[in-house]
Amino acid sequence: MRLLHRASSWRLLFADGELPDPGRLPPLLAPLRDALAELGPAPTLPDAHAWQPRLVEALMRLDLPAWRISQLISDHNDWLYRRAIQLAQSEMLGQGWGSPPVAFCVLIMGSGARQESLLAPDQDNGMIIADYPDSRHTEIDGYFQALGERFTDRLDQAGIPLCSGHVMARWPMWRKRLSEWGEQLILWTAERRTKRVQQANILLDFRPVHGEGVLAEALADRVARLMPRAGLFLDEMGVLLDDLPMALDRFGRLSGSLEGAPHENAIDLKRQGLLPLVAAARLLSLRHGVREIDTRERLAALVVKEVLPAERCRALTAALERLQGLQLEEQCRGLRTGRGADGWVDVSRLGEDQRLLLRHDLLQIRRLKRRAKRG
Template sequence: MNEKKTIELFTKKSGDYASSNYICLNENDLVVDAVKRAVEKNKETILAQNKNDEIIGIVTLKDIFKKFVTKFGQKIKIKDIMTSPVIYVNMSDLLFHAVGIMRKNNFTHIPVLNDRNKEVIGILNLSDALFAELGNTISHIDSLTQDENDIQGLINIKKYQPILVENLLQQNVAPGDIAYLLSFLNNLIYLRSVNIAKKEISQKFKNFTVPNFSVITMGSGGRMESFLHPDQDNGIIYSGDENKETDLYFEELSKHFTKILDDCGIPFCKGNLMASNPLWRHSLNGWKSQLENWTKNLSQQSMRYIEMLYDFRSVYGDASLAQDLRKFLLNVLDNKYLQKFMYKNEENSDAGLNIFGNFVLEKDDEENKGLFNLKHTGTLPLVESIRLYSVKYQIEEISTQERLDKLKSLDVFTENEFDFFSNAHKFLSLILLKNQFERAKQNLSVRNYIDVYKLTDREVRMLKMYLKRIKKLKDKVRVDFSEEYF
């Protein structure tokens, strides 16, 4: 088995392999004309569009020559022979997901769409030779992309995650790629859980017309930075008006899919930041109204809600609803006074070093006494600082690394600062991943606390170096947002 290709399957995105080997034609074009145009342009795949330029079907020259060359006449149109509706993947979908879908549907080609506007960016073509070369890895892909109605299959996906992490860590895969994979798998579980929940409640609501809706995940899941044991942070956005019947449907739906997620190993949020809580399910207009109330209220709790919501992404349904809400959220937060209040809500979050440069270890929590909370006194103050600058500069990107890259392009951070904070985020993530994997391997509870005495001397030096720099970043944030100079 080719190890490089195995790694790429689980870390590379479908958009990285999309080719321009396709042509878009109208569904009413004659097949004979379509073949002629495709051959002239040296394209193998034809994507059929309707009058609104929406992709509604797909056909390959191989299909035409193999199945229809002796069977269709001069008047046969593309729509008469195309495969429809079109099954596609998004450019941010990991490659293994596309391979699994293609195998399950016996496809050799699949369109790749832009996540945001759903426009075609290319065609993915995975040959039989690629499948054969990957050997046993295909069985893993099949298990991860099996029947969407099988809850046990979702449980298996969650159980398989530590094995994937072990393999990728052994092959020195970047921690950001591993976190993206874990987040992607969790989002896949979300998607299938919602589908299962919809079927479970369908009879109860058989006379109800379900509006378009989007299920969103927030926090580390939204940033695609999850590790091995994230809890649920989710919500629902739906189109139309809010009324009792609609809310009852989404209440039932959310209760079912959050229970499925919990059964699969993505536990309920202890703070109840879930769609089963009416605070986190609204119409698009209802969300906008709630956001305005949160910003007028300016309580610590409302700021916490806004910060959690800011890191959201759509994992199911109509992504345009999430895009609309994000634009509104960015506009609402384009307020210096509000940004200052957001900083005040986070100013006590700091890197865990005392004035002597030693680690601040847990004293009060008996279970974690003497351990270092690498999330709350390590990654969190870094992520929060980057998020504040993203709010200030109206940055739409969601992941910490993408935000850092955008902030560098805006000259908010120098090249050296970008490199340092980017590497700090990667290093802290690597230490957390290693610690969580080791605990999972020993069937211990996965947590964000580490034993600093088990780190190597080099890891201790690097951790302290990055934490000191994060403390300086927090000082910079204080100047830029609170207008306190020192």
């Protein structure tokens, strides 16, 4: 059973190849209209990326919730990806490379795939190439290597930095034929090895951003068939949940004890809250054949599968939304003060009610981690 829902018209904002025309927006959306007018109709990639905090400011003024703003940031990043790929292909065509020799699909991974991006993400992407004979490998992979290098360089120059872990389509590890991706998944899930689980964890949240989406659907089908049977692999994934620290001490009190904290009241809300929630929801979804990717939909699907009670789903969804809201507010504050957009939240700036809610939400996430490890 798949969940049915009506898509929000907000998700059409960056769906087309062109940016929205501010002149066609009603007065009710004046903050967004003004922001788009400032950007202009044909911005460069760096200008379009640098405009993103202005977009967030406009959406906040329109009282959109943080989870919806996160979706729209993800949609805008998708637009940046598509534009970078199109520019790279046009450049290659002008240099005599010709058109793509076979069908391909660029994947976006991580928070972008889950449509949960906040400000200042780095790149996490890959590529699926339609199967072709080995005799054509040098010719065909050479084209896609060049394309991967060009579009990731363009994104880097625009302000979305290269992934420090090399999770990008410019590298052979993350650029493969469809059949090779299937073989890779079988290899990763065959044994209980930490490194392979970590690598697979990166891949397992993916979504097509450009190219032939049927290739991504085919890979998703292979994941859905393989994962529920990969018991040892999933058990190791559960063990790795312990490597994601919570912002709680052993007594369940708020605690920000990570190295690198800017001060004693700082909590890395992404690492100590959001990532444990995302990882636990992913593990439960893989165990029970849930194909949804974004965390909100995963939690809802786990209710349909009778893995989680509806009350727990509501509590965890609310926790996700509040954590996203706190981090987004702190990122905007960091940009205004020159610190930059990061994951640190100053707990001393929160009101007593906010601290109580934060503690409650983190306790809910800790319970979910324990539930995910049980299977």
